[in-house]
Amino acid sequence: MSRDRVLLERALERGEQDGGSVEFKERLSREVHLVDGRRESLAAQLRHRVLSGDGEATYVVGVTDDGGLAGIDPDTFSESMDVLSLLAEEADAHIDDVQTWGVHGGSESLDSEAGQATGSSGRGLVGLANIRDGAVLETDDEHVVIGTAGHVDHGKSTLVGSLVTGNADDGDGGTRAFLDVQPHEVERGLSADLSYAVYGFDDDGPVRVRNPDRKADRAKVVEEADRLVSFVDTVGHEPWLRTTIRGLVGQKLDYGLLVVAADDGPTRTTREHLGVLLATELPTIVAITKIDAVSDERVETVEREVERLLRDVGKSPLRVERHGVDAALEEIGETVVPIVETSAVTTDGLDVLDELFDRLPKTSSDEGEFRMYIDRSYAVTGVGAVASGTVMSGEVEAGDELLLGPMPDGRFQAVEVRSIEMHYHRVDRARAGRIVGIALKGVKESALERGMVLLPADADPEPVREFEAEVMVLNHPTRIGDGYEPVVHLETIGEAAAFYPEQGRLLPGDTGKTRVRFKFRPYLVEEGQKFVFREGRSKGVGTVTDVSPGR
Structure with a gap:
């Protein structure tokens, strides 16, 4: 039995108790449970469950009052989660996590894997929602987004992995595994798609991911840090240059981080990626990696090659080791590019990058109406279509009505925001620069395409050929x-x-x-x-x- 399945079985065994933290609901609907005083009553019930569980409650949806597996169709389950979210907000709490299981109608048996239900005949969903005390997270206004670039095997993902975890690399790119999202990427040691990572800072210094394999730990960083730094980690291998361009052009980045390995030096790919960074007019930092693998003389040679490359494109290099972090912070911009020597194995230079990322000002603006170009889409059981991307301007809130498009025929379609998630943490709103997943009501995931855009419902967009x-x-x-x-x-x-x-x-x-x-x-x-x-x-x-x- 899977660990996730055990959580549901335990909740069913504990059952509903007057002083307990478990609540059974077959379904929740706006027409029934949010009218005529029911909302206040159910919110008070939810608050009681949360307090009984020392700040945490479990709602099992799709079961009868005695814990029997009823199962409900995906649309009804999605509405139930919407209503439960509103009740939690009323009770100064929030939904922290939702897991779903398929159930065969009338058989009282769960499917062997979580999240398998498809809404086909005779099948429904049973879900377990974890409710936690406290309002949904409000994110900081100084959330900085960094886009990485550089040649394959120059250590981009490894460097980012060491930064966000605080762990030294094992010399074989072990910290890279945190970012690689496909099995074949881990096996080959090459990233083939964009990856995302986050860490942050508070008054005591960096707030890092304790266990990279647990998405709840990444969410905890978002919850605890006063200042967040997100990374869009791109692809260094030539066949995936298109994906790298998408990462640097299609995200609302504040800074670029160009990585050059000390054992290899600048390559043609390095020059191409630098050209893309220049095209996007991003203030950029160069990190010379793997300094532990070569002599001091070799590091000096590569640093001079990087300086020459920057001068060739009209940039002024600034060695942070020589001039200091304060000078780098003051000068970085349209013409000046700081250079930092680093090693993910010895962690040399990582403290310099920490200080830079902690103090760098945000460069992108929140001004304008909400706009988000879709980068990825998912179909999440019990939630529906999810559009992922970077908010380019304005802000969006759960419950907002939006326009989605253009469709292939040029039209735009009305949709509603069910919920918003950022680095596995549910948030009530998202501003420009945030990398988010937005669950949408009113559209199927199959209709979502990369390059589509989400806009306010009152916008008057004119798509062009x-x-x-x-x-x-x-x-x-x-x-x-x-x-x-x-x-x-x-x-x-x-x-x-x-x-x-x-x-x-x-x-x-x-x-x-x-x-x-x-x-x-x-x-x-x-x-x-x-x-x-x-x-x-x-x-x-x-x-x-x-x-x-x-x-």
Whole structure:
């Protein structure tokens, strides 16, 4: 029997008791349980259960009053969780975690694995909701988001893993396992998709993840820290450059962290990733990793190579070891790039990065109406469709009505925010810069696509198939002419598009105007947005200068 299954069995065995912390509910509905005084009565009942359990209560939903397995359909279960969340809020508590099991109707038997129910005939859901005392978390206004970049095997994920856990690496990238999200990534030691991590700071210093394998520990960091630092860890291997671009362009980052290994030095990939960071105009820090693996002379050589690379693109390097953290904090910006020597094995330089991340000011703004481009989507049993991404502007709250789109035909669809989660911690609202998952009511997960956007319900968006842009060609073997079709990476959009240069062609190193037309469908594009385009080894950057709805 799985550990998760044991939790449900124990709750059913304990049963409902007058002075106990367990409550059975077959279902909860807005029409029945939130009207005519029922809301206040049920909230008082919930408060009693929480106090009886020393700040924690267990609600088992989808069972009869005597603990029999009734099972309810997924939509009814989702509504029950919505109502339970409102009751918890009324009682100054919050839902900390929800687990679900499939149950075969009339058989009184649970499926062997949690979360298997699909709502097919004869099956329903039984769920266990853990309720904890205290209002839903309010996050700080100085939440800083860092995007990593750098060549494969230069130690990006390992460095981030050591930072957020405080653990020295074993020399084989052991702390990297915290970030790699696919089994084949762990097996091969290569990241193939974006990973996310978080740690924070309070008056006593860093607040780190105690046990990376427990998502509750990551949520605890969000709960305890006064200041949060999130990492979007990108991919260093050439075949996944598209994913790296998505991580650096499609997130609302405050800073870039470019990693260069001391045993290898700057590579072509290093230069490409630096070009993407420059295109997004991110203030950037360079971390020279693996200094434990080479001589001091080799570290000095690589540091000079990095300085030369930065000067070649118009940046001024600043060695933090020589000039200090205060100078780095004061100078980092449009032209100055601090350089820090680090080792995840000996932890040299990690204290410098800690101090920088603790004191760096947030650069992105919360101004404007809510907007979030979807990066990933999930179907969560008992919850429904979940859209994941970075809030680009404004803020969103549970219960908000939003617009989702554009759909392939250009229309937008009305949806409602069921709940919001940030690094496994449920929050009542999310502001610009937060990496969140938003559970949506009114849409199936199959309708969600990367590149779609969530907007306020009163917005009047005009999706476009084409736009005008100012572009710079960074690398191309010949020339770009009419009909050239690279992939355009704009926010989380990654779509083939045809270029039609104003002068008929663009050569390597040229800057000029071009019309850009998406090949397959419209997207929401706005003036001033930055993008990267790529086709094979051909690459360039651009800025949207004019949108042309309806073409």
